[in-house]
């Protein structure tokens with residue numbers, strides 16, 4: 001007798017119209033993990049059946065023909081100094097695994113005087129002085145576009161999901177300047193903090209450029225100890241807040257990690273959730289990764305050895321069987337790479353190699369160049385941003401080092417798990433939530449996936465490295481560690497379901513339904 005699939009009898013919740021707003025997204029423009037999230041989450045939500053659009057800035061490096069973007073229309077964007085024109089282009093987010101007609105849309109807002117520049121936020125280490133105008137313009141354009149888009153495309157978002165300070169003003173504009181629109185459509189809003197260290201702080205004299213009423217420049221509004229704090233616009237006006245790991249969602253409620261905003265975040269703690277990031281397991285797949293010279297998977301890891309030799313060759317290191325440690329990172333104080341620099345002399349006395357790919361603080365770049373000058377045969381260095389090399393390092397290294405002082409989520413430890421490159425991480429934020437530290441218990445239970453240390457000190461890091469190197473010598477134990485790491489679920493599936501639940505919660509908060 002044929003059985004009836006009982007799940008088909010349960011009514012499925014309605015698909016949602018979701019609009020993501022972000023200042024960078026792969027494959028269009030990227031400086032960090034935000035781009036991975038903003039480019040991947042729309043695809044995963046689309047896979048679940050939702051209708052998803054992403055709107056971002058039309059930087060000049062986003063070539064319309066390369067990305068298949070076509071003109072959508074023009075907008076007259078109100079600004080503090082009068083209306084300015086934006087050109088909106090649209091296309092689809094590339095993903096060969098989604099059926100035609102079920103794709104996520106991408107909209108890019110172009111305004112060359114603001115966005116046709118070499119960098120996204122800065123050049124030669126200095127932020128663009130008109131960043132407030134640039135991102136206020138973008139946010140105003142997004143909201144203006146929403147109003148016009150509903151007429152043109154008959155699509156109104158149920159939920160708007162904005163990311164980081166660059167998009168935070170959208171939420172104030174919606175609640176303050178476009179209140180008719182939100183009253184009419186009851187849109188739920190979610191604001192995700194990817195890194196509380198970046199708040200969009202500007203002098204008080206810049207506040208009028210936001211176009212918001214002077215009455216909001218108060219401590220309970222956008223004022224922050226005499227400055228203008230754009231991130232507060234998201235923290236105050238979003239219906240719900242999220243951050244990118246549960247540990248980080250607790251940490252930012254403390255003075256140590258709150259960057260002066262912990263009080264405000266504590267006030268809204270009942271509106272705050274932590275959703276850990278996933279990774280795009282199609283792009284980051286050692287079995288198919290087009291950046292790699294050889295391929296491998298959890299059941300057949302021999303290709304990893306070929307990736308290691310090729311990496312040693314590429315980084316001009318002797319090709320030999322010694323532990324290869326790696327770092328791929330922005331060079332900023334947050335990432336704690338000064339701790340790695342401090343132990344380089346000790347590391348070099350051991351029979352190991354280290355490769356570092358990074359860019360950022362000029363003084364840190366210089367420090368690594370000088371270390372490279374001292375140890376050219378053990379330290380491989382590339383200053384710059386190189387996506388392909390980042391993949392080859394993940395595949396070719398044995399150990400991946402992330403000693404971050406704080407780390408909201410972190411993506412590289414997730415890539416490392418997937419590529420069988422054992423992470424050594426500090427116990428903070430998403431690193432604490434995604435790596436299972438090597439301890440007698442976790443080893444016995446076959447759950448260990450990496451090494452973890454607590455104190456942000458060179459000694460604590462060195463001890464963790466020494467333990468890892470000791471375990472590395474035991475080939476059976478090491479391959480067990482690699483196996484467990486590679487079998488860890490780092491996909492978006494779980495996180496996407498979590499976001500879906502949060503979106504429905506935002507709707508309940510504004511509409512009382514789901």
Ligand code: ADP
Nearest residue numbers: 032033329330358384385386387390410411412
């Ligand atoms: P954050 O967003 O704080 O920089 P994450 O770990 O969340 O840190 O994400 C960093 C992302 O940027 C990862 O995809 C990482 O591989 C990539 N990345 C960082 N620096 C470089 C670089 N110099 N070259 C290539 N990719 C880099």
